[in-house]
Amino acid sequence: MKKKGIKIIIAAVLFFIALIINFNNEWINKTIYIISYIVVGLEIVRKAIRNITRGKVFDENFLMTVATIGAFGVGEFPEAVAVMLFYQVGELFQSYAVDKSRKSISSLMDIRPDFANVERNGKIEKVDPDDVKIGEVIVVKPGEKIPLDGYVIEGQSSLDTKALTGESIPRDATEGEEVLSGCINLNGVIKIEVTKEYGESTVSKILDLVENASSKKSKSENFITKFARYYTPAVVIIAVILAVVPPLIIKDASFSDWIYRALSFLVVSCPCALVISIPLSFFGGIGGASKMGILIKGSNYLEQLANTEIIVFDKTGTLTEGVFEVQKVKAIDISEEELIKITAYAENYSNHPISLSVKKAFGKEIDEKQIVKTQELSGLGNVARIGEQDVLVGNEKLMNERQIKFTKCNDIGTILYVAIERKFAGYIVISDKIKEDSVKAIKSLKKNNIKQTVMLTGDRKMVGENVAKQLGLDKVYTELLPDGKVEKVESLLKEKSEKGKLAFVGDGINDAPVLALADIGIAMGGLGADSAIEAADVVLMTDEPSKIVNAIHLSKKTMRIVRENIIFAIFIKVLVLVLSAFGISTMWEAVFADVGVSVIAIINALRVLRIKKAS
Numbered sequence: 001m002k003k004k005g006i007k008i009i010i011a012a013v014l015f016f017i018a019l020i021i022n023f024n025n026e027w028i029n030k031t032i033y034i035i036s037y038i039v040v041g042l043e044i045v046r047k048a049i050r051n052i053t054r055g056k057v058f059d060e061n062f063l064m065t066v067a068t069i070g071a072f073g074v075g076e077f078p079e080a081v082a083v084m085l086f087y088q089v090g091e092l093f094q095s096y097a098v099d100k101s102r103k104s105i106s107s108l109m110d111i112r113p114d115f116a117n118v119e120r121n122g123k124i125e126k127v128d129p130d131d132v133k134i135g136e137v138i139v140v141k142p143g144e145k146i147p148l149d150g151y152v153i154e155g156q157s158s159l160d161t162k163a164l165t166g167e168s169i170p171r172d173a174t175e176g177e178e179v180l181s182g183c184i185n186l187n188g189v190i191k192i193e194v195t196k197e198y199g200e201s202t203v204s205k206i207l208d209l210v211e212n213a214s215s216k217k218s219k220s221e222n223f224i225t226k227f228a229r230y231y232t233p234a235v236v237i238i239a240v241i242l243a244v245v246p247p248l249i250i251k252d253a254s255f256s257d258w259i260y261r262a263l264s265f266l267v268v269s270c271p272c273a274l275v276i277s278i279p280l281s282f283f284g285g286i287g288g289a290s291k292m293g294i295l296i297k298g299s300n301y302l303e304q305l306a307n308t309e310i311i312v313f314d315k316t317g318t319l320t321e322g323v324f325e326v327q328k329v330k331a332i333d334i335s336e337e338e339l340i341k342i343t344a345y346a347e348n349y350s351n352h353p354i355s356l357s358v359k360k361a362f363g364k365e366i367d368e369k370q371i372v373k374t375q376e377l378s379g380l381g382n383v384a385r386i387g388e389q390d391v392l393v394g395n396e397k398l399m400n401e402r403q404i405k406f407t408k409c410n411d412i413g414t415i416l417y418v419a420i421e422r423k424f425a426g427y428i429v430i431s432d433k434i435k436e437d438s439v440k441a442i443k444s445l446k447k448n449n450i451k452q453t454v455m456l457t458g459d460r461k462m463v464g465e466n467v468a469k470q471l472g473l474d475k476v477y478t479e480l481l482p483d484g485k486v487e488k489v490e491s492l493l494k495e496k497s498e499k500g501k502l503a504f505v506g507d508g509i510n511d512a513p514v515l516a517l518a519d520i521g522i523a524m525g526g527l528g529a530d531s532a533i534e535a536a537d538v539v540l541m542t543d544e545p546s547k548i549v550n551a552i553h554l555s556k557k558t559m560r561i562v563r564e565n566i567i568f569a570i571f572i573k574v575l576v577l578v579l580s581a582f583g584i585s586t587m588w589e590a591v592f593a594d595v596g597v598s599v600i601a602i603i604n605a606l607r608v609l610r611i612k613k614a615s
Contacts, residue, residue, distance in 0.1 A: 008088055011040035015081050033077040041068065041084040066236060113147035113181065119191070129181075129198040138192050140185045148181050149201045150192040156378045157188035158352075161458075170352065172379035180481070188378055235577070239265045242581055257583075265580045278562055284608040285558035293542040294551050301537040304520050305555035309500035310492055311450055311548065312514075315457035315467055317507040318524055319545065320432040324353050326361035327413060328429035339426045343418055346384035346393045349374055354414055357430050381416070392419040399424075412466045431463075434470060441545035442471045448549055451500075454492060456485045456514075485514045493519075503538075505545065522548060558608050565601040572597045 014036035018029045041064075048065040064087055071080035116129045117139040124139055129147040132138060137153065140146050146159070158170040161183050170186055173179050179192060181201040198204055243262035247253040282299030289296050296302050316322050331339040344362035347355035348371055359366070372385035380401065381394015392402055399406045399417050406424040409415045413431025417424070442453055454475040457464045464478035477488050493502050504511070504518035515521030515536045523536030524543045540547045 004088070007039050008085065011036045011081070011085055011088075014039065015078075015085060018081075019078055030077055033081050034072075037068070037072075037081045037084060040081070040088050041065075044084065044087070062236075070239075113145045116147040117141070117144075129201075132194055132198065134194055134197060136194050138194060140190050140192060142185055142187050142189065144185050146179055146181050146183045146185060146192065147201075148192075148194045148198055149196040150179060150194045152177050152179055153191050153193050155188050155190035157190050158186045158378060160184040160186055174379055187376075235265070238577075238581070261580060261583055265577060278565060281558055281562045281565060281605040281608055284605055285554055288608055289551060289554055292547060292550050292554075293540065293544075294547050294554075295539040296551070297537050297539075301520055302555050302558055304501045305503070305538070305552050306559045307499055307501045308450065308503050308520065308552055309496045310452040310454065310502045311445060312454045312456060312489060312492060312502065312504045312518070313473075313545070314504075314506035314511050315455055315459060315464060316432060317543075318505055319438040319455065319467065319471060320434050322432065322507070324357045324414070324430050325433055326357055326428055327431050327433070328411060329361075329426070330409070330428075331426040332407075332424060334420075334425055336426075339418060339428070342386060342389075342391055342420060342425070343393050343416060343428060345371055345386045346374065346382050346391045346418075350376060350382065354416065354430055358416070358428065361428075389420050390422070392422075393417070412463055434467060435543075435545065437544045437546050438471055441548060442473060444546060444549040446472075448552065452492075452495070454488075456480055456488055482511075482513050485511070486517060489514050489517055503548070505540075505548065507543075522551075554608075561605055561608055565604055568604075569597055569601055 014032050018032035018036065021029075023029050044061050045065050048061040051061060064084060068080040068084050071077070071083070113129050115126050116132050118125050118127050118132055119137040119139055132148055138148065138150070142157070152173050152175050154175065156172070156174040159173050159179065160170050161180075173190060178195075179190075181198075181204070239262045242265055243255075243259045246258045247255045282302055285302050286296045286299065289302070296305075313319050326340070329336040329339060334342075340358065340362050341364075344359045345366060347358050348366050348368065370387045372387070374382055374384040376382050377394065377398065380398040381392065384391045384393070392398060392404065393416055395415065395417065396406075396408070399419065402419070402422070404417075404419045404422060404424055406417050406419070407427075409417075409427050409429060411429045411431075413429045416428045416430065418426055418428070445453055452475065453473045454477070455464065455468050455471075455473050456477050457467075458480055459478060461478040464476050468476035477484075480488065489502070489504060496502055501519040503520040503522055504514050505522040505524070506515055507524035511523070515523060520538060521536040522538040522540060524540055538551060
């Protein structure tokens with residue numbers, strides 16, 4: 001891309017030198033034009049020749065080569081260079097970074113395990129995960145990734161499952177529970193009996209999904225390539241006939257006169273207005289989108305947005321904040337402030353997201369001298385001595401195990417029950433908060449004729465359905481791993497119309513396969529994972545779901561302008577071609593008409609830069 005950009009700049013400088021400066025020797029100007037053409041157009045000429053040898057004659061490379069060399073043949077050096085220059089500029093932007101990111105997704109996904117600690121003959125051996133067999137026992141220490149799927153047979157710990165589920169809350173793993181590869185062991189040492197070989201493990205499947213899902217994407221062909229498929233052979237054949245046939249059948253007809261007409265015909269046939277205005281319309285749309293904080297990675301994705309029928313959302317970090325906060329405090333026989341304070345002191349030494357949210361709600365400096373001792377009970381909570389008081393903070397299991405009579409809370413979220421001196425003191429409800437912008441986004445999408453809004457989440461059924469109900473979503477699927485999300489999206493893809501498109505909106509590493517599979521992948525750029533941003537076709541830099549509505553509106557406006565330019569350019573082009581064939585228009589008139597069409601098309605294309613936010 002950089003080399004092509006440098007070539008275009010060098011060619012443009014030479015072109016304007018030859019155009020502006022009038023050298024005394026005409027051949028100096030012509031030589032500069034030819035050098036400029038070679039710099040910017042040699043690649044296209046080579047492609048045309050190579051394609052001819054392979055039997056692919058009539059494509060846009062052939063058209064540009066024949067038309068520009070024809071322009072040189074009739075002495076229109078500036079026209080020849082200008083057309084090739086504009087064409088290359090359009091090609092440069094058209095191809096910029098459309099699918100570049102997909103090749104590097106796997107390297108960005110930091111879930112591939114490097115090794116597995118296998119227990120063999122009473123010793124621990126560090127081996128490649130591929131070498132571990134079903135039934136063998138692996139040992140996973142704190143901070144290590146679980147390399148293969150299996151069941152915990154000894155020990156207990158908390159697992160960071162964000163790479164798989166996208167959920168921030170660690171999940172407890174105790175004896176007898178199934179654990180999946182790709183999760184990170186946070187504290188205790190656990191022994192796992194392997195149930196799947198590496199090739200069949202969850203982490204391996206995710207990597208395969210990411211690497212292969214993009215091949216399932218529906219891609220629309222570039223209009224100019226389609227158009228050139230028919231247009232190019234037609235104009236070339238007509239030009240040849242125009243140069244050869246009339247002098248043979250018309251009395252006193254001059255070969256030089258009809259060859260001039262044929263070359264004029266070829267010069268007019270250069271799709272200059274289309275080459276300039278169509279990419280300009282698309283990239284004007286892309287530029288306008290960037291002003292609104294929306295990054296669209298290619299004009300093909302901007303085109304597809306206009307036909308969006310189904311939008312599928314991830315939950316955490318997409319429709320919700322992805323940050324856990326204290327939503328409710330219920331204190332018994334003490335003040336709410338005292339309950340928050342006691343809980344914050346008991347959770348002081350924990351870096352668990354739930355603990356951090358309690359300390360944030362307390363909002364004051366903690367006097368660690370008052371914390372006599374704390375003990376974390378995996379899967380239960382914390383036991384602490386705060387000053388002269390014994391404090392229990394944890395889940396229902398902890399209350400039941402310590403035989404504390406408590407009032408059960410049925411609110412949605414994570415519930416921390418608190419007991420002081422073996423007496424129930426209340427509970428604190430902590431949950432992920434729905435983005436205010438999400439409500440606006442769903443309403444706007446329905447208002448703008450999106451047929452279905454769907455949510456996929458790895459979270460529990462009760463939590464997912466509660467969020468979906470508050471937002472008014474059409475469908476919700478919960479407790480899904482990445483392969484489950486892929487299956488649901490594949491199913492939804494069958495529900496759209498032939499021309500309709502499905503967009504998926506996500507933000508986590510686990511969303512990368514689905515982002516790649518969907519017709520349009522939309523990632524949250526502010527807080528989203530690098531792999532999700534790399535896999536996506538559209539990135540919302542401000543993490544606001546309502547930006548999707550703006551992107552769709554902009555897409556529809558862009559496509560309307562593109563269609564106007566296509567119809568206008570083709571109509572004028574055909575008209576001038578006919579006039580050239582009959583000798584009514586000269587070379588200069590043909591060039592002027594072509595440039596005039598280009599200018600009008602460009603002015604029309606610039607309308608897309610006038611951005612209005614959708615409601």
